[in-house]
Amino acid sequence: xxxxxxxxxxxxxxxxxxxxxxxxxxxxxxxxxxxxxxxxxxxxxxxxxxxxxxxxxxxxxxxxxxxxxxxxxxxxxxxxxxxxxxxxxxxxxxxxxxxxxxxxxxxxxxxxxxxxxxxxxxxxxxxxxxxxxxxxxxxxxxxxxxxxxxxxxxxxxxxxxxxxxxxxxxxxxxxxxxxxxxxxxxxxxxxxxxxxxxxxxxxxxxxxxxxxxxxxxxxxxxxxxxxxxxxxxxxxxxxxxxxxxxxxxxxxxxxxxxxxxxxxxxxxxxxxxxxxxxxxxxxxxxxxxxxxxxxxxxxxxxxxxxxxxxxxxxxxxxxxxxxxxxxxxxxxxxxxxxxxxxxxxxxxxxxxxxxxxxxxxxxxxxxxxxxxxxxxxxxxxxxxxxxxxxxxxxxxxxxxxxxxxxxxxxxxxxxxxxxxxxxxxxxxxxxxxxxxxxxxxxxxxxxxxxxxxxxxxxxxxxxxxxxxxxxxxxxxxxxxxxxxxxxxxxxxxxxxxxxxxxxxxxxxxxxxxxxxxxxxxxxxxxxxxxxxxxxxxxxxxxxxxxxxxxxxxxxxxxxxxxxxxxxxxxxxxxxxxxxxxxxxxxxxxxxxxxxxxxxxxxxxxxxxxxxxxxxxxxxxxxxxxxxxxxxxxxxxxxxxxxxxxxxxxxxxxxxxxxxxxxxxxxxxxxxxxxxxxxxxxxxxxxxxxxxxxxxxxxxxxxxxxxxxxxxxxxxxxxxxxxxxxxxxxxxxxxxxxxxxxxxxxxxxxxxxxxxxxxxxxxxxxxxxxxxxxxxxxxxxxxxxxxxxxxxxxxxxxxxxxxxxxxxxxxxxxxxxxxxxxxxxxxxxxxxxxxxxxxxxxxxxxxxxxxxxxxxxxxxxxxxxxxxxxxxxxxxxxxxxxxxxxxxxxxxx
Numbered sequence: 001x002x003x004x005x006x007x008x009x010x011x012x013x014x015x016x017x018x019x020x021x022x023x024x025x026x027x028x029x030x031x032x033x034x035x036x037x038x039x040x041x042x043x044x045x046x047x048x049x050x051x052x053x054x055x056x057x058x059x060x061x062x063x064x065x066x067x068x069x070x071x072x073x074x075x076x077x078x079x080x081x082x083x084x085x086x087x088x089x090x091x092x093x094x095x096x097x098x099x100x101x102x103x104x105x106x107x108x109x110x111x112x113x114x115x116x117x118x119x120x121x122x123x124x125x126x127x128x129x130x131x132x133x134x135x136x137x138x139x140x141x142x143x144x145x146x147x148x149x150x151x152x153x154x155x156x157x158x159x160x161x162x163x164x165x166x167x168x169x170x171x172x173x174x175x176x177x178x179x180x181x182x183x184x185x186x187x188x189x190x191x192x193x194x195x196x197x198x199x200x201x202x203x204x205x206x207x208x209x210x211x212x213x214x215x216x217x218x219x220x221x222x223x224x225x226x227x228x229x230x231x232x233x234x235x236x237x238x239x240x241x242x243x244x245x246x247x248x249x250x251x252x253x254x255x256x257x258x259x260x261x262x263x264x265x266x267x268x269x270x271x272x273x274x275x276x277x278x279x280x281x282x283x284x285x286x287x288x289x290x291x292x293x294x295x296x297x298x299x300x301x302x303x304x305x306x307x308x309x310x311x312x313x314x315x316x317x318x319x320x321x322x323x324x325x326x327x328x329x330x331x332x333x334x335x336x337x338x339x340x341x342x343x344x345x346x347x348x349x350x351x352x353x354x355x356x357x358x359x360x361x362x363x364x365x366x367x368x369x370x371x372x373x374x375x376x377x378x379x380x381x382x383x384x385x386x387x388x389x390x391x392x393x394x395x396x397x398x399x400x401x402x403x404x405x406x407x408x409x410x411x412x413x414x415x416x417x418x419x420x421x422x423x424x425x426x427x428x429x430x431x432x433x434x435x436x437x438x439x440x441x442x443x444x445x446x447x448x449x450x451x452x453x454x455x456x457x458x459x460x461x462x463x464x465x466x467x468x469x470x471x472x473x474x475x476x477x478x479x480x481x482x483x484x485x486x487x488x489x490x491x492x493x494x495x496x497x498x499x500x501x502x503x504x505x506x507x508x509x510x511x512x513x514x515x516x517x518x519x520x521x522x523x524x525x526x527x528x529x530x531x532x533x534x535x536x537x538x539x540x541x542x543x544x545x546x547x548x549x550x551x552x553x554x555x556x557x558x559x560x561x562x563x564x565x566x567x568x569x570x571x572x573x574x575x576x577x578x579x580x581x582x583x584x585x586x587x588x589x590x591x592x593x594x595x596x597x598x599x600x601x602x603x604x605x606x607x608x609x610x611x612x613x614x615x616x617x618x619x620x621x622x623x624x625x626x627x628x629x630x631x632x633x634x635x636x637x638x639x640x641x642x643x644x645x646x647x648x649x650x651x652x653x654x655x656x657x658x659x660x661x662x663x664x665x666x667x668x669x670x671x672x673x674x675x676x677x678x679x680x681x682x683x684x685x686x687x688x689x690x691x692x693x694x695x696x697x698x699x700x701x702x703x704x705x706x707x708x709x710x711x712x713x714x715x716x717x718x719x720x721x722x723x724x725x726x727x728x729x730x731x732x733x734x735x736x737x738x739x740x741x742x743x744x745x746x747x748x749x750x751x752x753x754x755x756x757x758x759x760x761x762x763x764x765x766x767x768x769x770x771x772x773x774x775x776x777x778x779x780x781x782x783x784x785x786x787x788x789x790x791x792x793x794x795x796x797x798x799x800x801x802x803x804x805x806x807x808x809x810x811x812x813x814x815x816x817x818x819x820x821x822x823x824x825x826x827x828x829x830x831x832x833x834x835x836x837x838x839x840x841x842x843x844x845x846x847x848x849x850x851x852x853x854x855x856x857x858x859x860x861x862x863x864x865x866x867x868x869x870x871x872x873x874x875x876x877x878x879x880x881x882x883x884x885x886x887x888x889x890x891x892x
Contacts, residue, residue: 001113001241003252004349006234007063009116010088013108014061019090022062026302028311029664036311037067041089042229044664048093049167049204049227052465052545056667058095063088063234063350065298069314072321075291076284079246083318084295086234086350094225098172101201101228102127102139105174109199118241124177126151126187126195130158130170136203140172151187160202160229165459167204167223174199176240198236202229248287252346257290259342264329285325289339292322297343300361301354303660305601305615306368307705319365320372320413327376336369337362360597363617364707379412380420387424389862392850396425400432407433408440460493461543464507470545475512475523475685476644480567483508485529488560489548497559499532506534506549506558512568513549515541519603520580520684523573529564532556536568573685575607575716578693581642581674581686582715583610585635585696587658588678589628590614590711600660601708605684608718612711613704620701620709629698629713639691640675644682647671657681695719763799774806778813781820784889787842788820791882798826800833804869807837819845821852823885825878832878833871834861836885847892855888856881 015021025044027037038044041064047053064087074081092100109125111117122144128151129136140150152158161168175188175195183194204227206219238250248257248268261268266282299315306316319336326335340362348355386402398421406412414433421428464487474481488495489505498504506527513536516522522539527549534551541547558564583603590598594616602613620628649669653659657671658680665681672682674690687693697719704710714722730741737747781788790810794803807824814820819842824835834856836849849868853861861870873881 001118001238002349003234003238003250006118006237006241007086007088007350009118010108010232011061011063012116014059014090014104017059017104019059019061020057022057022060024063024065025664027065027067027299028302028304036069036314038064039066039068040064041066041087041231042091045091045093045229046162047544048091049162049229050462050466052470052543055093058093060091060093061089062091065302067295067299067314072314072318076287079248079287080236082235082247082291082295084291084298085247088232088234088237090228090230092228094227097205097226097228098136098139098201098203101203101230102136102172103143105199105201105230105232106143106145109174118237120176120240125149126175126177128153128158128173128175128188130155130172133158133170133172133203136170136172149187151189153189160200161208165208165462167206167227168208168219169203169205171203172201173197174201178240182245196236196240197233198240199232200230202231204229248290252350253290253294255346256293256339256342257286259339260286260289260293260326260329260331260335263331263335263338264326266329282329285329288325289322289335292318292325293336293339294343294347296322296365297340297347297354297361298351300364301351301357303599303601303615305364305705305707306371307708312705316368317413319368323369323372324376324413324416334366334369334373336365340365360599360615363597364615367617367707375412376416379406379416382406383412383417383420387421387426390426391424392862397427397429400429400434400436403428403430403433404436407437458543460489461546461548463494464489465543465546468507468509471508471547472510473512473514473547474510475514475568475573478512479570479573480565481510481512483510483564483566485558485560485562485564488558495560497557498534498553499557500553500555502553504534504551504553504558506536506551507546508549508564508566511539511547511549511566513539513547513566514568514573514685515539515547517541518682518684519583520605521576521607523568523576525566525568525572527551527564527566529558530556530562532558534558572607574687576605577685577687578715579608579610580605580682580684581690582632582693582696582713583612584672584674584678584680584682584686585632585690585693586610586612586628586698586711586713587614587680588674589631589635590620591658592631593624593628594620599658608715610713610715612713613708614711615707616709617707619703620711625698625701625711629696632696635674635677636690636693636696638675638677639689640677641673641689642686643673644686645671645673652681655679695723697722774809775813778810781814782886784821784886785892786819787845787847787889788814788818789886789889790814790820790822791886792824793878793882794824794826796827798828800826803833804835804867807835808867811837811839814839817841819847821847821849821885821889823852823882825881827875827878830875831871832873832875832881833869834878834881834885835867835869837867838865840866845892847889852885852888856884 011021025038029038041062044064045060048055066085066087067083071081071083075083090104108117109120110122113119126149127140127145131152131154137150141147158171158173160171175197177195183191188195188197205222207221207223209218209220235247235250239245239247242250244250247253257268266286268283268286296315296319304311304315306312306319323335344354344358354361383406386398390398403414403417406417407414418428418430468486485506486509487507488498513523513525514520516539525536527534527536532553533555534553536549536551538550539547540550583605587600598614598616600612601615604611646668649665649667652669652671656679659665669681670683671679672686673679694716696713696715698711698713700712702710730744733744733748734741737744739747777790777792781790794806803824803826807822810822811820816839820839821842822837826833834853836852838847838849843865848865850863850865853863853868853870857870861868863869
C-alpha cells in the first residue's frame with residue numbers, strides 16, 4: 001500500500017466517524033518559543049489542550065508534517081531515525097475517551113483492505129497500557145485482544161506529559177509482531193525490533209501542577225474535560241504494510257536513496273536491519289542523503305530558506321550534510337538537480353503544492369548547493385593554512401576556536417574539519433568547539449526569549465491566562481477604553497502593587513494596545529489606574545491569547561484588580577499603520593514585477609519606515625525598483641479603500657488572498673484588502689484609504705542571505721523629509737559644479753574617476769620613491785659576523801606590499817654568494833611593522849626569516865624561512881625592531 005494511500009484511508013476512516021479533517025500546519029508554524037518546528041501531530045492543537053482557545057470542533061483528524069532536529073546526528077546510524085516524518089493523528093476535545101479511541105484504532109488497523117482498512121493480522125497486534133490502567137485493559141479485552149497480548153508497562157513507556165504543568169495521562173501503544181526473523185518472542189517488553197510500535201493513544205485525564213522536574217510533577221486530579229491525543233507514525237505503518245524493514249525502503253524515500261546509489265555507483269544493502277550494516281559501510285551516507293534531501297524539499301516548500309540562524313540554519317545544515325555525503329561517496333558534480341526532482345515525485349502525491357511550486361523550491365536549493373561548493377573550496381584552503389600553522393608551532397591539535405571560526409564564519413562543517421585534520425595527523429579540540437557552539441546557542445536563545453517573555457517564567461503567564469482567559473483586543477476599532485487590571489508581573493513573578501519608578505508587566509482584561517506581531521511594532525501609550533499612571537513601552541503576546549503591557553510606573557501606585565483607562569499613542573499608531581499598509585503594497589507590486597515566487601520572508605513596520613524581506617534567487621535591478629516605487633505611489637493616488645474582514649480560510653484562498661509561508665491559520669482568518677489591488681491575510685492595523693500614506697520612497701535593496709532580498713523604504717512625512725534633504729543636497733552640488741541639477745550625477749562620477757586615477761599615480765610615485773634607494777642600501781650593508789645585514793626604515797605611510805618589495809629588492813642586489821639578511825621596518829597608523837628577507841646563503845648558515853621576526857616580536861609573527869613579517873607594536877618601536885634583528889644574527 002502506497003504511503004499516500006495510507007494517509008487517505010486514515011483521514012477517511014476518522015472523517016466517517018465524525019472527525020473534522022484539519023490540514024497539516026506548516027513545519028515552521030510554531031508559537032512556542034522553545035520549538036523551531038512542529039515536532040508532533042498534537043502541536044497545532046496545544047492551545048485547545050491547555051484551554052487557551054476553544055476549538056471549533058470536538059473531534060479532529062490530521063496528517064501532520066513533523067521535523068525533529070535532535071535526530072539530525074542520528075540519521076544514518078539506524079534504519080528508523082529520520083528528521084522529517086509524518087504523524088497521523090486523531091483528537092478528541094472533551095468528547096469521546098478511552099472507550100471511543102481504542103475501538104477506532106483497532107477497527108482501522110484490522111479492517112480488511114477491501115473495506116478501507118489496513119488489513120493487519122489481529123493476532124499479531126500487541127497493545128501496551130499503563131500499569132494500573134484497568135479501564136484500558138478491559139476495553140482491549142472487549143475488542144478481542146487476549147490477555148496475554150496486553151502488556152502493562154511503567155511511567156517511562158506508557159505515561160505521557162508535555163514536560164510542563166498541564167494535561168497528562170496514561171497511554172496505550174500498539175505494536176505489530178513482524179515475525180521471528182526480526183527477533184525474539186515475548187512481546188514489546190522483550191524486543192522492540194521485532195515488535196514495532198506504530199500507534200500511540202494518549203489519554204489526558206490528569207493535570208500536573210508545578211514541580212522541579214517533569215517526573216516529579218504532582219498529579220492534582222482529574223481534568224474537567226478529558227482529551228484524546230493519538231499519533232500513528234506514518235513511516236512506520238508504511239514499512240509494515242509495504243513489507244520492508246526500515247523507513248529508507250518505503251515508497252516515499254527509497255527512490256531518492258536508489259538515485260543517490262546510482263549516481264555514486266554504490267550498492268545499498270536491502271533489508272539491512274535496524275542498525276547500519278557493517279557489510280555495507282556506504283549505507284549510512286546513502287541514508288543521510290535520502291532523508292536530508294526529502295527534509296530540505298519539505299522545509300523549502302513550507303517557506304524556510306537557507307540562512308545562518310534559526311530555522312534557516314537547520315535547513316542549511318541538513319542540505320550541506322547531504323551534499324557532503326554524496327561527495328564523499330565519489331559524486332563531484334552538482335547533486336541536488338539529480339535528487340530533488342526524485343524527492344518531489346515521491347512526495348507530490350500527498351502534497352501537490354510541491355509540484356506546482358517546484359521552480360521556487362529548486363531555485364533556493366540549487367543556489368544553496370552552489371554556495372556550499374564555494375564554501376568547501378574556500379574553507380579547505382583556510383583549514384589547510386590552519387593545519388600548517390599548527391604544525392609549525394609544534395602543535396598536535398587544531399584549536400576549538402579555529403574549528404568554530406571555520407564553522408561559524410565560513411559554514412565549514414565540524415565533521416569535515418575533523419576528517420581533514422585526521423588525514424593530516426592532527427586532532428581537533430572538539431570539546432572546545434562544542435563549548436563555543438553551546439555558548440552561542442545559549443546567547444541566541446536567551447536574546448530571542450527575553451524579547452518575547454521579558455525573562456518572566458512562562459508558567460506565570462499561563463497562570464494568568466488560566467485564571468482569566470484570553471485578553472480581548474479592541475484596537476481595530478478604538479484607541480482608548482476603560483478596562484481592569486487583571487494582573488501585575490515583576491521580574492520575580494506576580495505582585496499585587498507597583499509604585500513610581502517600578503518596571504512591571506501589566507495585563508488588562510481588554511486592551512486597545514496592539515502586541516508586536518506580523519512584523520508590526522507594538523503600540524505605546526498610557527494606562528491610568530486609580531491614582532497611578534504607567535507609561536507603556538512595549539506590548540507582547542508571550543503565550544497565545546495573553547497580551548502583556550511592559551510599562552514603567554511614572555506616578556502614584558498601581559494595584560491588581562483596579563479599574564483603569566488605557567490610551568494608545570495615536571500618532572505612533574497611525575505612522576505604523578501607514579507603514580504596514582505600504583508593506584502590503586510593496587509586497588503585491590514586487591510580485592507583479594518579479595512573479596509569484598517573490599513571497600514575503602519577513603517585515604518590519606515601524607513609525608514612518610518599513611523593511612520588507614522577500615524570497616527571490618537574484619537581485620532586483622534599479623530600473624525595476626523605480627517601477628515598483630512608481631506603481632505603489634500610483635495606488636496611493638488612486639485613493640483606494642482599505643477594508644478588513646473575517647472569513648473562512650477556504651474562502652480567503654478562493655478569492656486569492658496572499659498567505660505567508662510557514663504561518664498557521666485557523667479556520668477563520670482576517671483579510672486586508674487595498675481596493676482590488678492587494679489582498680492579504682493579516683492581523684495588523686492599517687489606514688482607511690491608500691491616499692493616507694502620502695508617499696512611499698524606496699531607499700535601498702540588498703541581499704540578507706541566500707535567496708533573500710531586503711527593501712527598505714520611508715512612508716508619509718518621513719519620505720517627504722528625505723526627499724527634501726536630497727533636493728537640498730543635489731541643489732548644493734549643482735551650485736558647486738555650476739551645472740543643472742540633472743547633470744550632477746555625471747559630474748560627480750567624473751570627479752570620482754579623476755580621483756581614482758590620481759590615487760593610482762600617487763601609488764606609482766610612492767613605490768618608485770620606496771624602491772629607488774634599494775641599490776644604495778644594498779651597497780651599504782653592514783657585516784655582522786660574516787652576514788651582510790641591511791636594517792632600514794621605509795618612508796612613513798608606505799604600503800605593506802611596497803615594504804615587502806623593498807626588502808626583496810635590497811636582498812636581490814646583494815651578491816647571492818654572500819649570506820644576507822634584510823630587515824625593513826615601517827610606521828603606519830601609529831603602529832610599527834617589520835619585514836625580514838633572508839637569502840639562500842644565509843639560510844644555509846641556519847638563519848630563517850620567520851625566526852628573526854619572532855625574535856623581534858617576542859614569538860609573534862609568521863611566514864617562511866626566506867620571507868616573514870610581523871606587526872602591532874607602537875610606531876616608536878620601529879628602530880628597536882631593527883636592532884633586535886641585528887642582535888639575533890650575532891647570537892645565532
